[in-house]
Amino acid sequence: MTDQLGRRERKKAATRQAISNTALAMFLERGYDAVGIREVAEAADVAVTTVFAHFPSKEALVFDRDQGLQDRLVRAVSDRDPSRSAPDALREELHAMVREFTPSAASPFWQLVASSPDLLDYEAKMWQRHAEALSVAIAADFGRSAPIPADRALAYYVLGVFRLAREAADPAAAVDEIMDLIAAAWRAAPTG
Amino acid sequence: MTDQLGRRERKKAATRQAISNTALAMFLERGYDAVGIREVAEAADVAVTTVFAHFPSKEALVFDRDQGLQDRLVRAVSDRDPSRSAPDALREELHAMVREFTPSAASPFWQLVASSPDLLDYEAKMWQRHAEALSVAIAADFGRSAPIPADRALAYYVLGVFRLAREAADPAAAVDEIMDLIAAAWRAAPTG
DNA sequence: TTGTGAAAAGCTAACGGTTAGCGTTATCGT
DNA sequence: ACGATAACGCTAACCGTTAGCTTTTCACAA
Numbered sequence A, B: 001m002t003d004q005l006g007r008r009e010r011k012k013a014a015t016r017q018a019i020s021n022t023a024l025a026m027f028l029e030r031g032y033d034a035v036g037i038r039e040v041a042e043a044a045d046v047a048v049t050t051v052f053a054h055f056p057s058k059e060a061l062v063f064d065r066d067q068g069l070q071d072r073l074v075r076a077v078s079d080r081d082p083s084r085s086a087p088d089a090l091r092e093e094l095h096a097m098v099r100e101f102t103p104s105a106a107s108p109f110w111q112l113v114a115s116s117p118d119l120l121d122y123e124a125k126m127w128q129r130h131a132e133a134l135s136v137a138i139a140a141d142f143g144r145s146a147p148i149p150a151d152r153a154l155a156y157y158v159l160g161v162f163r164l165a166r167e168a169a170d171p172a173a174a175v176d177e178i179m180d181l182i183a184a185a186w187r188a189a190p191t192g
Numbered sequence C: 001t002t003g004t005g006a007a008a009a010g011c012t013a014a015c016g017g018t019t020a021g022c023g024t025t026a027t028c029g030t
Numbered sequence D: 001a002c003g004a005t006a007a008c009g010c011t012a013a014c015c016g017t018t019a020g021c022t023t024t025t026c027a028c029a030a
Helices: A007-028 A037-044 A049-055 A058-062 A069-076 A086-100 A109-114 A117-129 A131-141 A149-167 A171-189 B007-030 B037-044 B048-054 B058-062 B072-078 B086-100 B107-117 B116-130 B131-140 B148-169 B171-188
Strands: none
Touching: A007 A049, A007 A058, A007 A109, A037 A049, A049 B072, A058 A117, A069 A086, A069 A117, A069 A131, A086 A117, A086 A149, A086 A171, A109 A117, A109 A131, A117 A131, A117 A149, A131 A149, A149 A171, A149 B148, A149 B171, A171 B148, B007 B037, B007 B048, B007 B058, B007 B107, B037 B048, B058 B116, B072 B086, B072 B131, B086 B148, B086 B171, B107 B116, B116 B148, B131 B148, B148 B171
């Protein structure tokens, strides 16, 4: 578990963890807007500048955990069983994701995110950052080496399912309803 | 032109115009980031608090002009010649909009917007604010009194065309390419 | 072991957008 | 003419964020 990391990098990672843990705990306890960066730094016993040395923004403190979630859709396309269509693989993955983050069984974490417009905006941009990667995977699925606008559009639509489904009364049903639209659009996309 | 407005409201409107005009001129001349709110207030000869009494944010100063642009897509659906399909009407409207704001013949105003991430974000949110209105119009087109997730998805897709087309090498071709996808999705949407 | 360079962390001070609190003036309805 | 209130102003601050510069801590080689 000591990972062959030098003392230096271990301490750096520890500082980062301490800041992130402290911040998340404070946000969950008192609310995102009610806790300032200066307070977080104070509680973690570091300087404000150190906080920003590890995290590019206040919002990034919150989302330090669920890294890797973003790549699930890309992998669902790229690493799928070749016998399945890409839209089918995406549909299943989206079902799983929505099941985890559905508002009824909402974890405190997602309630926190939902409580702040800043965090919702930041989350939306996190997804958009992966739109390009997903569009490349989709282009490859069509046999293209680079994405055309139609590929980017499909990626944009798939990434939107999560948001739209979360806001729907029945998220699981919404995933199917919307994926039916996307599957139809997929069939209409230029091939080769 | 005096509009039976009282002196009070005329003065208020005049102040608002003065602030907006001054700000936009300064932004265009020196760049959005290089001009601070305090400078704008100074140049317009008002207090900083007065600026924020008229505009909710610095970004809103820039977009005070092109109000009404947002409703074009909603009107394209609601007020169209009944002989045409909604996707066809939207396609034409989107072609017109992309023609006006294409980067080649970009007006200084749109160059200003493109120069600042803050302004691009704000613009994106302006569109999203109209997603609900467009989804209602689309639901009505299907004979529904309230939008279902599929309607919201279609609205989301149509609003995305503008952004995707602007980033494409050939914006006009991209509009057609993407609208073909949307038309296919439209056909797959639940009816009634 | 010691010296050296660099990464990590710290401090101070500020900037720019935004807001709260509170007073002042002008205008409106009666 | 008068009281209510909208519009505006001033001051002072808060908050996220960054620049500039110093100090601590480690890695590595002489």
